[in-house]
Amino acid sequence: MSVAVFLQGPHGPFFARLAKRLSQLGVVTHKINFNGGDRFFGWGNAQVDFTGREVDWPAFFRRYLSEHKVDTVFAYGDCRRLHESAKKVCQSMGVAFIVFEEGYLRPDFVTMEWGGVNAFSSTNWSRQAIHQYLPRGRTPASPVGHTFWRRAYFASAYYVAMRLAQAEFSSYRHHRNRSWLKEGVCWLRSFYRKGLYKITERGLIRQLTEEFSGRFYLFPLQTCDDFQLRKHSDLLSIENAIDVVCKSFARNAPEDTVIVIKHHPMDRGFCHYQKLISVLEARYQISGRVIYCHDLHLPTLLDHAKGVVTINSTVGISALLHKVPTKVLGRSLYDLPGLTHQGSLSNFWQQPEPVDTAFFRRFHTYLYERTQVDGSFSRGITSTVDGVCDRFQEMGVKGSILPVSKPAGTDAKTDAK
Template sequence: MKHILFLQSPLGTFFKHLAQHFSSQQHCTYKINLNGGDRVYAWADKVYDYTGLAKDWSDYLNAFYKEHKITDIVVYGDCRYYHSVAISLAKACGIKVWCFEEGYLRAGFVTLEENGCNANSELDLDLVKINNTDAKTVKSTANVGPTFKKRLWYGFRYYVEYQRQNKSFINYIHHRPWTSWQECFFWLSNFRQKWSSMLVDRLTKRKLISKHRGNIYLLPLQVRVDFQLRQHSPFASVEEVIKQVIHSFATNSEKDKVLVIKHHPQDRGFISYQKLIKGLTSFYKLEGRVFYVHELNLPKVYPYLRGVVTVNSTVGLSSLLHSIPTIALGSALYDLPGTTFQGSLDDFWKSSYRVNSKFFAKFHTYLMQETQLSGDFYTERQQLLTLCYQKMCRTNDDIKTVQKIA
């Protein structure tokens, strides 16, 4: 029997249902809330609030692990301060760590790995082992439709309660730097930016395809508070990425090549890099060769690209799937010989490198089999709960017949 501690979850009820699922199989479940938003979706056999100082979190957890004989902890995201401390302590105590993330392969998948995700993943990337994998069609068995309205509602409830109960969790340090009201304002600005960009970017797309097809490099920006950028790359900010890439492009690319910089959809309204990009374009005399866009359907643009430059975005996996030469400037699971360009950024612009499509197909299958589960945090709940339960219990020989939760 497991004693499972749940910490912060994806926005919404997924951890609540996962805890209920384990509890229905006679496992003991625990939940620690760190703020009022956590309380909204909390469920476990025993639920606790931590209201102490961040510096005391480790001591609190150490005592909690021992008192409740915790065997497993479950987190969403492994880089948040409270999760990072919990994971380090759990490993030292011999406690299993289960990390959820959005799917590496995106729509229809979620990521579940033991001990860490993304750059913290302990996935065995031995090239021989990957080469011995039989390549298969990677397709989710989950029927995932639009989830934006659910995400919006879950986020709204979370941040309302986060703000309303702030005095009860006065010592809490959030992993995002904005207040609830700032988040609300920025998301309203996000929608405004989306609609204002749709027409302009549609015209830009037509121009790019008609005049520059085959000569287009894409730089997909990441969210500026993305832990993968902040902790698993040599860059301190998105601005630093933009500066380095434009400088390298200006000094090393051929004159008929263009660079398209795509803003991350979740960062619209929060920040604009228009002034920075315009200034750099002018400084390097790149007028007509650098484009800054918000609304660009990447799968429809892929056939016209010459290459993709990313830090460690999952866009890199998507571009490799389309056999587009890609370079990763940070730590990324897919940054392997045969997949990404292994030279310098300066050399990338004139390289004739081609993706080893056969090897990538094997890697894509291997990544799916080892780290991905079909499903979604907001739909297809029962199938995903079953798969999570089976994976988390696999090494303990305690898989029982799954009882469907009413």
Template sequence: FFEQQLLQRQIEAVILFGDCRPIHATARRIALKHNIAVFVFEEGYVRPNFVTLERFGVNNHSLLPRDPDFYLQNVPVPQQHEQELGYSFHMILLWGFLYYTTAIALQPFFRQYRHHRPLQLSEGKVWLRSFGRKLYYRHKEKGVLAHLTGPLSKSFYLVPLQVYNDSQILTHSNFKTVKAFIKYVAQSFAAHAPSHTHLVFKHHPMDRGYHDYHQLISKLGKQFGIAGRLHYIHDQHLPSLLTHAIGTIVVNSTVGFSSLYHNTPVKACGMAVYDIKGLTYQGSLHTFWHAAPDFQINRRLFTRFRNYMILTTQLNGSFYKRFKTPHGRYHISYNKNLPEGLKVHPSAIIEKPCTPPPATIDP
């Protein structure tokens, strides 16, 4: 049906939000088969002030060059305009509530529609459970951040967990579940990490209502003999954790890129757009435990890669919150500074510099 519509209506471009959900993956494959342009929006590679827009695909489907020499030998890209969005999580919750409430209410009128997540009233219980757990762990974990950034500073490895159904894990890694990743990291830590170090798993805030890994992590601590060195935390200040960690272990979360920003070594266990020689540790996880303290991130490469990535794949803004500009209130603003002589990859989202006010997009 979709292929027939593309051809009959002479569609010139297909626009998606994410490219790994089954319906999106099929649409992307069919469109590319007929040489129809595909544009994919996604949450920002650089958080929290950007969203992603790429041609062909995002994350591991991205055509961003992975060769460090492409950036080191290219014309340097200046730092791009970046307007601060401020706190936006409350807007994510608001729009999520409105979206699911409307979808559930109208479900009887669209019986053939299939959502990628359950559209049931039980989802409301998940949100209530998430709020309850937030309050519970806020009380339980008082003093945890001070302990990690004080006595345990540079004595722990941080493992930011991803949402249980994140397509980044399901599609762009060899792990079938977050639980499998937790076990893999804990087992490697027990066997190979220095005996004085600690391992800290941080729960993803958007997964709080769906899963709680306390029992699993406690079980693994006892099983591998590291109960006193294994920690499970929730809503602690992420930049502080990254700054005080020895290293960061991710599947392919964008937190890994934030860790590089804070000059903390990263081991990506899945396929990540920033997993480039000179940026991330390229050896095995088993050797990362001892190698992390001496691993040097190539800061010149990081700056060039970050600025180029923002120029060619990122848009300053948010899907959920508007920000003020001299020209009005917008969700997304396009204001790029393209240097002369810059070599760009074929799928780059760029326009020639212009003197009028920047173009804006208000979805």
């Protein structure tokens, strides 16, 4: 009988729903909680609160896996300090470490990989593996729809529960260095700014698609505390990245071009870079050639962009889909010859390497079928859980913690919420 442990999951009931389904299918499930938010949304045949110090966690976790004969561990993200330690323990004990993350393909997919995600992916991303892959013919499900308000609700509930149980988990330190009060204020500011930008940026999309069509480079920002920046690049911060890109643009880009710096929508209420950009415009003498925006429709921008510069955002995959030359500043699984610009950033502005569209189609299919599950962590959760279980079934005995066929009567109806 398989035994699975759930660590921290995405905000909301996704991990609880998955644990319940696996339990129905014969898997013994455990949930380890690190704070009140984990416990509020958590579920398992057995639950335990880890209230010790972070330095004590690896030894505790090793004993727990051994005592309960655990063969599989689930985690959301592999770069949180607790998950980094857990991953090392799993590797040393031969326990499967399955990582979920937001979809490499957005917005209607979630990522599910064995061992790690993003630049830590254990999937073979070589050209040979991609070319030799035989597609299974999977077709995407229906779009998920808008998830912003539900995500905001789940996040708010998580942080309130975390705050209420703070005394019980006094040693816990969240991977984001913000208090629950600051988090709430930032989300309220995000709601306000979302409405404000609908007004202030109303005519900007027309200007970019008409006056600057084919003459602007897009630089989509990532969240200020993104692990992609902290773990998968050598850049110091988003501010540092903006400085590097603006300086290179000023020195090397054609004089009739502009650069569009697009703020990350999930960071709308947490930070703002207009003052920095104004300073850099003056410093590098590119006043009037930098456009800072927030909530413009990304596919429309990509249809008219001359090129895309990214740290390692999944927007880079969208850019490749739109056949837009792309330069990656960090480390990313899609930064491959034939897909992205392999030369320097300074060279990119003048001579960007084109996208090999035939190779990208093969890459896209490979990425989708090997790492993506149709659905969302916050909407239509039951159908996402179905997709996860289907992936286990596809793995068969070798990589699955489930029986080869599901017991009768355990299928659930799709959650239409």
